[in-house]
Each structure stands twice: as C-alpha cells, then as structure tokens.
Amino acid sequence: MIDLKLVRDDPERVRASQRLRGADDSLVDALLAADEARRAAISTADTLRGEQKAISKSVSTASPDERPAVLARAKAMAEEVKAAEVAQGIAEAALREAHLAIANVVEDGVPPGGEDDFVTLELVGTPPTVDAPREHTEIGATLKAIDTERGAKVSGARFYFLTGIGAQLELALVNLAMEQASGAGFIPVIAPALVKPEIMEGTGFLGAHSSEVYRLAEDDLYLVGTSEVALAGYHSGEILDAAALPLRYAGFSSCFRREAGSYGKDTKGIIRVHWFDKVEMFSYVAVEDAFDEHRRLLAWEREFLDKLELAYRVIDVAAGDLGSSASRKFDIEAWFPSQGAYRELTSTSNCTTFQSRRLNIRARGAGGVGPVATLNGTLCAVARTIACLLDHHQQPDGSVYVPAALRPWLGGREVLTAP
RNA sequence: GGAGGCUUCGCCUAGUCUGGUCUAUGGCGCCGCACUGCUAAUGCGGUUUGGGUCUCAAGCCCAUCCCGGGUUCGAAUCCCGGAGCCUCCGCCA
Numbered sequence: 001m002i003d004l005k006l007v008r009d010d011p012e013r014v015r016a017s018q019r020l021r022g023a024d025d026s027l028v029d030a031l032l033a034a035d036e037a038r039r040a041a042i043s044t045a046d047t048l049r050g051e052q053k054a055i056s057k058s059v060s061t062a063s064p065d066e067r068p069a070v071l072a073r074a075k076a077m078a079e080e081v082k083a084a085e086v087a088q089g090i091a092e093a094a095l096r097e098a099h100l101a102i103a104n105v106v107e108d109g110v111p112p113g114g115e116d117d118f119v120t121l122e123l124v125g126t127p128p129t130v131d132a133p134r135e136h137t138e139i140g141a142t143l144k145a146i147d148t149e150r151g152a153k154v155s156g157a158r159f160y161f162l163t164g165i166g167a168q169l170e171l172a173l174v175n176l177a178m179e180q181a182s183g184a185g186f187i188p189v190i191a192p193a194l195v196k197p198e199i200m201e202g203t204g205f206l207g208a209h210s211s212e213v214y215r216l217a218e219d220d221l222y223l224v225g226t227s228e229v230a231l232a233g234y235h236s237g238e239i240l241d242a243a244a245l246p247l248r249y250a251g252f253s254s255c256f257r258r259e260a261g262s263y264g265k266d267t268k269g270i271i272r273v274h275w276f277d278k279v280e281m282f283s284y285v286a287v288e289d290a291f292d293e294h295r296r297l298l299a300w301e302r303e304f305l306d307k308l309e310l311a312y313r314v315i316d317v318a319a320g321d322l323g324s325s326a327s328r329k330f331d332i333e334a335w336f337p338s339q340g341a342y343r344e345l346t347s348t349s350n351c352t353t354f355q356s357r358r359l360n361i362r363a364r365g366a367g368g369v370g371p372v373a374t375l376n377g378t379l380c381a382v383a384r385t386i387a388c389l390l391d392h393h394q395q396p397d398g399s400v401y402v403p404a405a406l407r408p409w410l411g412g413r414e415v416l417t418a419p
Numbered sequence: 420g421g422a423g424g425c426u427u428c429g430c431c432u433a434g435u436c437u438g439g440u441c442u443a444u445g446g447c448g449c450c451g452c453a454c455u456g457c458u459a460a461u462g463c464g465g466u467u468u469g470g471g472u473c474u475c476a477a478g479c480c481c482a483u484c485c486c487g488g489g490u491u492c493g494a495a496u497c498c499c500g501g502a503g504c505c506u507c508c509g510c511c512a
Contacts, residue, residue, distance in 0.1 A: 039470095039471070039472095042470070042471055042481080043471060043472075043480095043481095045471095045481080046470085046471060046472090046480060046481040046482085047471095047480080047481085049480090049481060049482085050480060050481065052492080052493085053481090053493085055492070055493095056439080056492050056493045057439075057440080057492095057493080058492095059439080059492055059493070060439050060440095060492095060493085061439095061440095070492080071492055072492090073492085074492035074493080075491095075492055076492095077492075078491085078492060078493090239429090239468085362468095369468080
C-alpha cells in the first residue's frame with residue numbers, strides 16, 4: 001500500500017501516477033475521503049472511550065449511595081462506546097479497501113502506455129545467425145533433455161520432465177546462479193513454495209492477478225508463483241536493524257502459475273509452464289537506496305546472462321504494464337533464433353515501500369522506526385533459460401554449444417550432443 | 420491424528436487461581452547524565468509499537484500482555500474459537 005502521508009500532502013502526484021498506469025485517478029479522492037472519515041470516527045471513539053474509562057474507575061471508589069447512579073451512567077456509556085467502535089471498525093475497513101485499491105506510485109521516467117509501449121534501453125551482444133533454426137522443443141527432444149509428452153501424460157499441459165542433460169543443465173544453472181549471488185553478498189535461501197493467505201496478499205499477488213495463483217482450499221495455503229513471496233514474507237511483521245541494510249537474499253524455489261488467460265500463447269515447450277524452478281534475488285534496503293539497488297539488481301541479471309553468452313535487450317516496462325507493487329520494472333529479453341524475437345528471461349522491480357507497508361516490515365535507525373524498501377529480480381528462471389540456451393546456442397550439426405561459465409558444472413562439456 | 424503444558428512492551432521474568440491506582444514487576448541489554456586521569460564499577464534517569472489531536476513541537480488522549488470473539492460499568496486476569504512453540508503417544512519419507 002502506498003504512503004498515506006503522501007496522499008494527504010501531494011494527492012496530485014498520486015493521481016498523475018494513476019493516470020500514467022491507465023488506472024482510475026478518482027480512487028485517490030475516494031481514499032482521501034475514507035481517510036478523513038476514519039480519522040473522525042477514531043476521534044469520536046477515542047473520546048468516548050476516555051470518558052468511559054474515567055467513569056468505570058469511579059465505580060469502585062463511589063460510596064454505596066452513589067454507586068447505583070454511577071453504575072447506570074457507566075452502563076449507558078458502554079453502549080455509546082460500543083456503537084462508536086462499530087462505526088470506527090467500518091470506517092477503518094473502508095479505508096483499507098480504498099487504500100489497497102491504489103497501486104504503487106510510479107517512478108519518474110517510467111514510459112507511459114501499455115504492454116507494447118516499453119522503451120528499449122540497450123541491446124547487448126549479437127544475435128546468432130542460424131540457418132533454419134530448430135525450436136528448443138525439438139532440440140530438447142533430440143538431446144533427450146526435455147520430455148513434454150510425458151509431462152502432459154503425468155501432469156497435463158504445460159508440464160514437462162527434464163531428463164539426462166536437461167536435468168543436469170538445471171542443476172548447473174542453479175549452481176552458477178547461487179555461486180554468483182553468494183559471491184555478491186546474497187544469503188542463499190531455499191524457500192517454501194506454499195505460503196499463508198496474508199503473505200500472498202501482502203506481496204500484492206491476490207489483487208488483479210489472483211487468477212494466476214494456485215490455491216489449496218483444503219489447507220488455505222497458496223502455491224507461490226515466485227520465491228519473492230516467501231522472501232518478502234520472511235521478515236514480515238519485523239523491525240529490522242537499519243544498520244544491517246541492505247539485506248540481500250537469493251531464494252531458490254519451485255514456482256507455480258495457473259497461466260489463466262494465456263491460452264494459445266507458447267503452447268509448445270517450456271517457455272510458459274505451470275511449474276518451474278527459479279533463483280530469485282530479493283533486497284531489503286533503506287528507502288533512499290532503492291533506486292540504486294534497482295540498477296544493481298539489473299546489473300547482476302546482466303552479469304548472469306553475459307556468463308551464458310546470450311544476446312539480449314534491456315527494456316523499461318511501461319506504466320500500464322507494471323504490477324501493482326512495482327514503481328518501476330526492467331525486463332531482460334534474450335534472443336530466440338527460432339522465433340526471431342526477444343523473449344523475457346528476467347524481470348526486476350522496485351517495490352519501494354509498497355510491499356513492506358503491507359507486510360508490516362520496518363527498520364530502526366538513528367531517526368527511529370521507519371519504512372524500508374523491497375526489490376526483487378530474477379537471477380535465473382530455469383526452464384525458460386534452458387529453452388533459450390538450446391535455441392540460442394544451437395549448432396548446424398544439431399549439437400548445442402555450452403557457455404564456458406557452465407562447463408565446470410557439467411563435467412567440462414563444451415557441447416551437448418544426442419546421447 | 421491423540422493427550423498435556425506454554426505464549427507478558429529487544430531477551431529473561433513477576434502478575435493470571437481470587438477482575439478494579441496493572442498508568443504491567445524485577446533483571447539483562449541499550450541510550451543519556453553524574454562520578455572517575457581513561458575504561459570498568461557505581462549512582463540517577465530513560466528505553467514496546469501503532470493511532471488520534473496539534474503551531475505535525477512538547478503535551479494530552481486512545482489502543483496494544485500471541486490473534487479473534489464474548490461476559491462485565493471495568494479483562495493481562497474469566498469464557499469460547501484459532502495460531503504458534505514444547506513434551507509424550509500414534510503414523511510417516
């Protein structure tokens with residue numbers, strides 16, 4: 001949720017952000033009204049409670065003669081307080097609803113528009129020229145690395161088995177990613193893939209995109225779509241030591257996505273699947289450091305893709321395509337020769353204080369207790385990265401080139417060939 | 420899954436049986452001041468977190484004893500529901 005103080009002090013800034021997102025800017029005024037109503041209700045209830053307290057106290061000290069009258073007054077007071085508290089509860093719930101309805105305030109410089117209005121910040125590397133490129137599904141089948149048919153048999157559409165060199169590739173990528181992350185000061189974490197409703201809600205995934213999320217009704221738990229959820233929840237309700245910031249975690253977990261509404265997109269292969277494993281970077285930083293940390297996360301993502309020797313472009317995602325928690329988002333899209341297109345491999349978002357407010361995460365520093373910022377970035381979404389590697393590094397003879405950085409994790413192999 | 424115990428303002432802890440100056444005790448830690456050549460020790464004071472009011476200062480007020488309900492004029496304390504932790508039993512990779 002956004003900073004209420006900002007809404008009070010500079011509502012026009014928030015309205016402008018809403019417009020840039022293509023969202024309703026009148027929600028801001030609804031929020032201001034709800035805020036005012038809440039404060040009025042609290043004032044009323046607080047005053048009544050104070051009076052009731054005083055009367056209650058006088059009951060025990062009242063003389064036997066006075067007592068019945070005092071008690072009668074106290075009883076009447078209790079009724080009034082009860083009514084005022086109900087009104088306060090309603091006003092607070094209304095405020096919360098209005099508060100949650102507004103997405104994070106976008107950062108200055110975010111391109112306006114929707115999905116197609118991103119700005120390309122940089123092109124890196126040279127896309128390989130491949131004659132009659134084969135798709136990763138075909139290559140994966142030849143190498144006996146990816147088995148989507150049996151994935152479908154066992155689990156349904158958009159599931160797969162990684163086998164043989166495919167399974168080894170996953171482990172190699174995860175090892176490479178974790179090695180880089182811990183070298184950069186991230187704390188490696190194996191995170192749970194099932195989380196409670198309040199954690200899922202707090203990270204902002206139950207809003208507009210709730211249909212993307214798997215829910216286990218029997219146990220009232222959610223399957224995470226990214227370990228960002230568990231890593232954000234990790235410090236929920238805590239007051240962190242400001243001197244210990246930045247706190248950086250590299251989380252490995254399975255990720256689950258319903259992919260509702262993506263029917264017909266990427267139906268083949270393992271680019272868009274219901275389940276995949278991922279190494280995610282997550283940072284808790286001082287508010288004023290969030291902007292720089294976002295660039296650092298992007299740099300670490302680039303470093304990883306550079307190690308994989310991929311050609312890619314960095315894009316600045318337009319306001320209308322940002323998630324509700326993000327104030328800015330950079331995606332990296334790598335080149336897929338078989339598709340003749342750049343496809344998303346990583347994504348990094350600056351959530352500023354939006355997530356931490358919802359999850360009640362703060363930091364104590366010299367100036368007292370205050371908000372912290374959270375940011376996240378993909379280091380390696382494994383399935384999609386494997387798809388890209390096979391496609392991008394395919395050779396005319398049907399083999400696949402292995403980037404040097406991965407070789408130590410693959411027994412020194414320089415090429416992948418059919419077994 | 421069954422039985423029992425526990426959860427107090429950073430940590431430990433008193434208070435819960437028997438509801439009312441609990442405006443929550445004490446210790447540790449931390450901060451400030453005093454004393455001391457410096458440190459230590461000692462003494463004194465401070466030290467939960469939200470919210471409301473406000474000249475967005477101080478002050479005052481409200482809430483907060485795991486969470487949510489209830490009883491009551493009044494709940495840390497009584498009742499109901501839930502969560503987490505521990506012990507034992509059962510089951511299990």
